[in-house]
Amino acid sequence: MTSGFNVAQNITLDEKFHNMAGFTETELRSLIENTIYEEGKFEIDTVISDMRAWYNGSRFSADANERLYNPQMVISFLANFSNNFTYPREMADINVTSDYKKISNILAPLSPEESDEIISTVLETDSFTERLTVQYNFELPYTKTEAVSLLFYNGLLTIESAIINLYNFVIPNYVIKQMYWEFFKYRFTIEKQLRFDSTKIDRSIMQMFMDGKIDMLVEYVSSILKNLSNRDLQKFSEKNIKMIFMTLLIGNNAYFVKSEHENNEGYADLLLIPTQLNPGKENFLLELKYLKKSSKTTLETEKTKAIEQVGKYKAELAAEGIICKTYAIVFVGKVSILLPRGNFRGRGACQRSGCLAERKGKVFSKMG
Secondary structure (H helix, E strand, C coil): CCCCCCCCCCCCCCHHHHHHHCECHHHHHHHHHHHCCCCCCCCHHHHHHHHHHHHEEECCCCCCCCCEECHHHHHHHHHHHHHHCCCCCCCCCHHHHCCCHHHHHHHCCCCHHHHHHHHHHHHHHCEEEEECCCCCCCCCCCCHHHHHHHHHHCCCCEEEEEECCEEEEECCCHHHHHHHHHHHHHHHHHHHCCCCCHHHHHHHHHHHHHHCCCHHHHHHHHHHHHCCCHHHHCCCCHHHHHHHHHHHHHCCCCEEEEEEEEECCEEEEEEEEECCCCCCCCEEEEEEEEECCCCHHHHHHHHHHHHHHHHHHHHHHHHCCCCEEEEEEEEECCEEEECCCHHHCCCCCCCHHHHHHHHHHHHCCCCC
């Protein structure tokens, strides 16, 4: 009578119950076959491959072998897809991506420094390593461990691996990745007192898939920098430039955006691959450099470095079957310099019908 309720068992991390938290791929295939499938209307393998990047990736036990599809996202997509067997314009459920306030509430009790550490690490690396709080005690301080654990329990991070008591958490899928970037966009606009122009962003994206150019995108990023104060720019770096690009690009359904894509030559800054909704056929590889101020010698050195790096990344990606239009952009203070594509210019791109799923598999085999 005096010991309290102490007979419950925590089964959250128990592998036996893992598959109850979502759809396995076998279950997803069976669901499609037994509900909406009509022969000749669509290819099940293609649809499942496309759904994998958007909705698959949840793993609630370090011992589980299979990642799960988010049930809410899957059912929402299939309900829309079944109307005329075309993909909805919004692949991400708006009820999910608009709920970025949940991230804010989880991080709010932390100090600004701790909150910034979590969100910047997750955005830059798609992962965070931390212990897992199994039982919360309101008499103890609320720390990073509790916050990261809550992100996991709310499906905003998932288990990649675990060593003893230390967990490597990752973003489960591309929809949740968009949610994090919506949160960052919201916070960035509040802190910097900025407003993003959705019309200019959309036109920039259209120029990319229609003309294969990024001039409007680079120009718009430059306009954002010009609206920042000199104080804001004092601590600016290439990382900040990249995060602005990703904020603009991830919020649309035209491209899958991968930051720091690893290959044998190092890490490419930004790799963009068309989604199923994109009428364009070309991938984009962007290499970014930032200088607070520059002498002519320093600028030429950074230009040369950017061109050499992006050329190596382009060749390595081509060896993987990913052909890219390649650009190097150097920012000096608030001014952008879009370098001529010259010798690192890509020649052509994969055809959408032939290898879109293959490209996504190579680049986004582990989404986040």
